[in-house]
Amino acid sequence: MLTENINLYIQQPVQIDMSSYPNILTPPSSSEDSPQSTLYNSPPSCYGIQDSAYILPQTSLAFDFDGATQATAPYLRIVEQPIDRFRFRYKSEMTGTHGSLCGQTSDRSRKQTYPTIELCNFNKRALVRCSIYQHNTKEDHRPHAHRLIKKQGKGEVDDPHDAYVTPEEGYTYVFHSMGIIHTAKKNLVPELIRKKGQLKKEEIARLEGKVRDLTQKEEIEIKGLAESESKSINLNVVCLRFDAFYETNGILLPICPPVYSHSINNLKSALTGELKIVRMDHCTSPAKGGREIFILVERVTKKNIKVKFYELDDEDNIVWEDYGKFSDLDVHHQYAIVFKTPPYKDLTIKSPVKVFIELERPSDRARSEAKEFTYTVSSNIYKPGSKRARPSYDSSSYDTSLASDELPVPINNLCLENSPTGLLDDVQLEVTSAELQQAMRNINSDEFQRIFNDFGQDYSLATDAPNEFKKSVIKSRVVTSTKTSNFRSAKSRPYCQRSDSIEETAMAKQAVLELQNFIKTHPSDEKAVNMLCHYLKEDNKTNALHVSIRQNELMDVMFLLKMIYVWKQHELLNVRSDLYETPLHIATYLNSEEIVANLIVCKASVCVGDSEMNTPLHVAVISNASIAIFEKLFSSEDKTFVDMENNEGNTALNIAIENGNLKALKLLCLNGADINKQHKKNGYTPLRFAIEKQNVDIVKYILQHKDLQALVEDFQDINPLQAAINKDNSELVDVITQYMKQNNYVNVEIKNEVEDYSDDDFEEKFSIKLEQISSEELREMYTNVKNFTPACLDDISQILDQSGTWQNLADLLDLGHLMRSGLCDSKNSPTKLLLKLAIETNGDSVLQIRDFLENLDETQAVEIIDNMVRTQFM
């Protein structure tokens, strides 16, 4: 019987450990020539898993198979690993069907896969087996007390699951419809005894050549092992073991060493369950760290959880990492963690740094999905109550007695960041009045032009005329300018938290005067540039421009802007005050349309953040600025600022929604604000924020947006529409349900309970989401489907090829003869061929085929086809 020329190794374990696995022994007929003392060589690496128990005894080969080398030794290859997280169900939960153990690369919608094994280098029909084992890193494998069940027909059977592989099927086998039953603690020992007994019997059959019952001694031995093992067994991790056997006379001879899948973790356990950050109260921290953050998480164990921060470079390498600081007292009931952020590696960052935050479970080094987090620049501003001295403006900084030849030396390294042309080298120093005029012609602001044309006149006024006269001129202009009517008083403003001191006002006036005087006497002197920079360059300090804007001294502002423009010192416009606001922030806040307009013309940056990283656009929304202000801001050449986030992670759009500012919302949307941008704290989209705010007008407006993705889920996997219909707000619910009807969102799942509202009216409102597609409707849909999708074809072919039902189907379709007449190429799927013939040649309908399959009890295949039709129809 064993004389066939087949590729079969008979191996012998080094140690006989009946508790670990069925021993693989030489059959009785050849056992005498395989003594234990034989020299062994190493197993070929192609075994996929190292297992010292399986060593090929060279002298004990059962067969000489034409001098086959190790390269041609048979081995098992796992084609598709099982999914690594799966819910183990208790027996009491196994009523109805739950998901089956699918393959690792399984994809919900595209292609379902299942654990798949291939027997390589073998050329005869063989038995492959799948069973459930304990997952050990050590090379010590024992059956697991959990049960690996497989649905077969209506019932289900326990492992081991045996199946044949043949050359026709490429020596592969797909194990589908399997589930894992969590054996209750009290049943661990009996279950282990049962499995060990089974394996022992197989081993005896191999050794003794026939099947017999276990002796009492053997049973007691098994019982002892089961009891001790039950105490150490890990109930939340299992793996699959695959064997290959050559069957002869009812005895199973191993063809090669078994292989083990990677671990399968119980999705339900806090020890192995999925880690997830569900929400955080803040998504930023100053670079110095220490900010207290609350995060909500899926179930964790307090002694076994860390919060990791890390930064990636462009190639996704970790360039920095640290951990959130907390004790296990800071873990609230397994579902929330309060921690302090670690300091970033560089405490003096100049721009925000994007990092990631994730949960890490030390016990199995599992990690959650990472969420974005931002380290912010410390604005270093004066805060009331802090010990830091308030910036002073002593007169020496603005020394008016500077003679023209004593001006500060040219600021050669006036390196104005972000501005390639910011260096003095690039500045045209010899400015003639003709050039000034030329420069001004390029400015397309009428207002600016007008003021500039008045420059000479003002100039003379400013220098020669008495102060009273000058003031009255300026005043009259301010009053006559209609655009300044919206001007907000600088007093009582929440945003610019202080008004200017007398000294500051004086300083500003002085600076302007000084410059004007200098220019008058030295119209094209390069030193004017130095002077200008001298007054306006220093960041984090209130300068003349800030003050002039705050006080709405239009003439002074325009003068300074002109100087900056002509000498191309645009970066001076982005210098921040002691409150960390740029001129544009201040002008925007004060609703000074004219100044905003001219700042933009002069290329003031719209991207600079204030102490809270609010851009001027944020400020415009916060202060409910006029439409004109928004328009000016959007007229900036820089278009990247629309979606910038402040230190709370809010975009201007978020603030508009939070403030119920529909006007700002519209303006932002019209100017390209991202309507689907998720907040870093919780994944909310603008629509979701509007819904949470229950502002129906705003919700309505957002729902009309052409680019809206209404179903973007938050970190808790709730989409905005689900959130909306759970609100106790009938107006809002009406708007949402109407939207859903219009967009055919029939199958939006409602994850939260609605049963609190038992009145019929309420129920009815939701009926459109809850209703199932009736079978009539489904059949209606079938009439529009002429063929199978490739993905669907793949899936059902796999099932029908496996079960062999394709033959029955062929008969029902009157194609049985064709299929058997040699058309059927064993390399290809017979089902695929059959379905192609049926539809393309016979003209059978998909519905007809579906119904035949239903008659043949191929419920899984039927379901796949139904799903295909459903998804195609929508």
Add this chain to the structure above:
DNA sequence: TAATGTTTCCC
């Protein structure tokens, strides 16, 4: 007791 772990139940 309070917190955590296990099993059952339910939509």
Add this chain to the structure above:
DNA sequence: CGGGAAACATT
């Protein structure tokens, strides 16, 4: 199906 949570058990 897949998920959540109540109920029960243990530490």
